[in-house]
Amino acid sequence: MDDAEAIRRVRAGDPDAFGVLVDRYGARIERLVRGFIRNEEDARDAVQDSFLKAFSRLDRFDGRSSFYTWLYRIAANTSMDHNKKVRRRPPALRLDPSRDEDDRGAVDPPAPGPSPVQGASGREIRGRIDEALDALPDAYREVLVLREIEGLSYDEITPSNLVKIDLDGNVVDGGEHEVNKAGYIIHSCVHRARPDVACVIHTHSRAGVAVSCLTEGLMPLNQEGLQFYGRIGYHDYEGIAVYAAEQARLVANLGRNDVMILRNHGLIATGRTISEAFRRIYYLEFACRLQLDVMASGRKFAPPPPEVCAHTLAQWDDGAAAIGTGNDEHTREWPALLRMLDRKDPNWRA
Template identity: 40%
Template sequence: MYSLAPLSLKGKVSEIEWQTRVDLAACYRLVADMRWGDLIYTHISAKVPGTDHYLVNAFGLGFDEVTASNLVKVDLEGNILDDSPYQINPAGFTIHSAIHEVRHDAMCVIHLHTLATISVASVKGGLKPWSQYSLFSLPSLSYHSYEGLAVNDSEKKSLQDDLGDTNHMLLPNHGGLTVGPTVGDAFMRFYDLQRACEIQLALMQSNEEVIDIPQPIIDGIYQQASVVHSGETGGQKAWPAMLRKAYKLDPGFCE
């Protein structure tokens, strides 16, 4: 009850699946360190390259308990494919399977209930162009209205339609979501979205007049962001440093 049974899948899955497991487990540990978690109730998934299967956290484990081996592998119907003693969060299945089903470029999906993303998503007008961080998210930002606990298949279609081809999403009354072609890209996109929301929340609470960013500057940064935050200069460039941090926090995540 108070300790987890040891699990080890190293050498028992393909090399590419193992590396995906390590990256995803590291992401969970980093999210825990950033204090973006919500006990056991949010989720991050990563697709196993070359398959329609994805990895997600075991329902009931804290993010600081996630390891490469205790991640659960499921198919798009929610069937657990490995010999895991754990189950998955039904809401996590609805959200992540919906996105992986239609966004084949979205190898990683991060959905979190942070104070900042819930707050900004839930005010009229949503995210404002009030900081450099917001300008990284706004060109590819969508919204998905609250439909209650995401446990009904009926919500999958509206979620897919609302996300479209965007990479950042705010869910009013609910939280934030990002997708990416790698775990690193999805993580860095959520970092930008979270920072943008934190800054906006601080400015709103200040009750001071916000200095507007001129539209030509906004347009210019949109262009720059598409270069700076894509490919080797985006999440893929920052991820090795984040992975090193995860090892420093607790190398046990890669077991």
């Protein structure tokens, strides 16, 4: 029995058909919940609550996403609500004589299920992870490498099912899914070499890849693209980026630039915040699309003279575009973009 048939039967008055969905997705939801809630008993309660909510709200399921995606969001929200309540509780009295006062910062052993320290015999491995994270600046203590998750379509990916790894590629949280090795190779070396960078966005858009295949790369043709004038790194294609030896060349070719074109591959944009990196990748992509449109016209180009390009670059830095200055790590339109996402899908934050 597939999901649609099980849902149809439940709606028709056969509550036992819901058991098919519980059997099918119970283990996956349990792994999800335990990624949020480390206490085993609380996690079991949250799993049960999630399925009860799904059953009672089944009439609200409209089929625009898969049933699992809908259930996933219910479970994630239930888990986060639980954690909010726990944080508001007064701390419990510690009765563990095995820890002294100097050991307050140790990490409690996780519940069974995917975790970075699963199977560890003691505090040593947990201590190494904490030590590595504590050595990073506060803004990067928990480096998030946002990668496409194996086995999920884009509309199923949410913040709660991303995989969190450290700079050495060790899974810190969300170990149910594999980490894209090429993504790790590219993103991690930028984070390691550029402490000013909190977000790296890498795309394989049609326009971006097309421009990456041109000898001249991105040309100074339009106002939006001139914010990158003289500030684009280029990295020659070496094959799928799965070898650590390529990292040094990636870093060298990026230099102090904020964006880079990977030849025959795609685009990279960096930022001090997610909003800043998004703004850069958005305008870099826009400039690539416009260049291809101009080239498709078959007419002679009319690029601005170098002095005008440099002047426009300075204007971007000074904030003349009215979207923030070169010294402003926040993007003015970012809150509006988040509101737009809320209108399109209120559950995207799950």
